[in-house]
Amino acid sequence: MAKSTPTEAHRVPRLGIQLENIRKHYGDHVVLDDVSLDVEPGTVTALIGPSGAGKSTFLRCINLLEQPDGGTIRVAGHTIEPGKNIAPKDLARLRSAVGMVFQSFNLFPHMTALKNISFPQQRVLGRSKDEADERAMQLLERVGLKDKAHQHPGRCSGGQQQRIAIARALALDPSIMLFDEPTSALDPEVGLEVLAVMRELAADGMTMVVVTHEMQFARDVSDTLVVMADCKIIEQGDPRAIMSDPQEARTRRFLRAVLER
Amino acid sequence: MNWLQQWAGYLPQMLSGLGVSLFIAAVAIVAGYPLGLLLSVMVQHRNLVIRTLGLAIVEIGRGAPALVILYLVYYGLPKFGIAFESIQAACIALVWNAAAYSSEIIRAGLQSVARGQTEAAYVLGLSGRDTFFRVIMPQGMRSAIPGLMGVAIQMFQGTSLAYAIAVPELMKSAYNIGSEDFNYLQIFTLAGICYAVISIPATWITVYFEKRMSRHA
Numbered sequence A: 001m002a003k004s005t006p007t008e009a010h011r012v013p014r015l016g017i018q019l020e021n022i023r024k025h026y027g028d029h030v031v032l033d034d035v036s037l038d039v040e041p042g043t044v045t046a047l048i049g050p051s052g053a054g055k056s057t058f059l060r061c062i063n064l065l066e067q068p069d070g071g072t073i074r075v076a077g078h079t080i081e082p083g084k085n086i087a088p089k090d091l092a093r094l095r096s097a098v099g100m101v102f103q104s105f106n107l108f109p110h111m112t113a114l115k116n117i118s119f120p121q122q123r124v125l126g127r128s129k130d131e132a133d134e135r136a137m138q139l140l141e142r143v144g145l146k147d148k149a150h151q152h153p154g155r156c157s158g159g160q161q162q163r164i165a166i167a168r169a170l171a172l173d174p175s176i177m178l179f180d181e182p183t184s185a186l187d188p189e190v191g192l193e194v195l196a197v198m199r200e201l202a203a204d205g206m207t208m209v210v211v212t213h214e215m216q217f218a219r220d221v222s223d224t225l226v227v228m229a230d231c232k233i234i235e236q237g238d239p240r241a242i243m244s245d246p247q248e249a250r251t252r253r254f255l256r257a258v259l260e261r
Numbered sequence B: 001m002n003w004l005q006q007w008a009g010y011l012p013q014m015l016s017g018l019g020v021s022l023f024i025a026a027v028a029i030v031a032g033y034p035l036g037l038l039l040s041v042m043v044q045h046r047n048l049v050i051r052t053l054g055l056a057i058v059e060i061g062r063g064a065p066a067l068v069i070l071y072l073v074y075y076g077l078p079k080f081g082i083a084f085e086s087i088q089a090a091c092i093a094l095v096w097n098a099a100a101y102s103s104e105i106i107r108a109g110l111q112s113v114a115r116g117q118t119e120a121a122y123v124l125g126l127s128g129r130d131t132f133f134r135v136i137m138p139q140g141m142r143s144a145i146p147g148l149m150g151v152a153i154q155m156f157q158g159t160s161l162a163y164a165i166a167v168p169e170l171m172k173s174a175y176n177i178g179s180e181d182f183n184y185l186q187i188f189t190l191a192g193i194c195y196a197v198i199s200i201p202a203t204w205i206t207v208y209f210e211k212r213m214s215r216h217a
């Protein structure tokens, strides 16, 4: 994988994010029951747990892609209270600080890889086309896909699309990156390409929250492992410690199920 | 006399009628599609007044026969002091028709765009306007192309209704010729051919797009 150090111009302050008592329900169905999480700047948090635990919902609450019913989100010294009216300025700040990568990539199919990465920079950060294109090429090189710049996503493999999606998010200089099962739609070998990019990102000191079923990645890369089950965080701490000696029966059952797969 | 020779004689007058028909159809399409886009947004709007207004315009445009709308515009509106030339009235009625039909096709096209696209635009911080015009619309319109071409053909054939208010379009030209020498069979056959010469290739193109679209889906 091509490796290039991020240029000074794109050094972004590393931020953490604090979530307190996040609540979410769909009708009578509670999905998040007072979930709190403190993400330190420059750390990787891996979020694991059985299907339906509320992992995706929680992740999506962090950038208000899903509107929590209560709780607070603190980022860069600003407090957002989702239950109440959010000032557009706070929302814009949150969205620009937090980048997100989806399981299904969600690249814009009518734009080339380059345009996918360049267009949001122009519209959101007001960069000139040349500047944005240059940054896009840098990032494509970083994820090893410079030769795909002028291809449409439909012409790229899943692994390539996901790496382009990561580059697209990085182009906006986020301080925090959220990943929702970024490799679940991919074959294992292809997933490795994506995980390699994420490892590099973590090594660069990016603050990351990753929902994943990749136990090896969680153990090797994450600083904090968070286990969710039944709308709650049931256990969190050092990934190796939890994996070798889980304190909760529910965690034990989940880990056994994952490892046996 | 040979039909072909007769037709050759009729052709200049028929072509001028065809020109008028194509003009009205072009106006219906050029104005109808953007209005259809606007209506498709209105019927999905969260403001109840805007949504209801949009729905009313669409449902009347689709529910009432084009001829009824045509008569309302041409004979009805003057009662309110709004009078149009016959060709203007024909254009208005068909624009309404085209807008109503295309709005439904565009709405379906926009709704077919995956939800993940809006979510991706949101997390990138794109504005609502950019999300709609640069992300959703280009994709939604693509899948609407075959349907919109169908509307174009329908509008072209619909121009024949303008005959009813004496617009000098293709049918009117044919009728005028027919009433001079009573060769109705020949002249209306020629009129039919004129419509078909435009509509059938247009249908082929539509089918081509449909096939291409389903292959790339």
Ligand SMILES: Nc1ncnc2c1ncn2[C@@H]1O[C@H](COP(=O)(O)OP(=O)(O)OP(=O)(O)O)[C@@H](O)[C@H]1O
Pocket: A026, A029, A031, A049, A050, A051, A052, A053, A054, A055, A056, A057, A058
């Ligand atoms: N839009 C929605 N409407 C109603 N219920 C929902 C909605 N989105 C999620 N849920 C419910 O919320 C619960 C948590 O879903 P979520 O997607 O967060 O789980 P998850 O931990 O990410 O699971 P998975 O590992 O399968 O992705 C589930 O019971 C799900 O059915």
Ligand SMILES: [Mg+2]
Pocket: A055, A056, A057
């Ligand atoms: Mg999920």
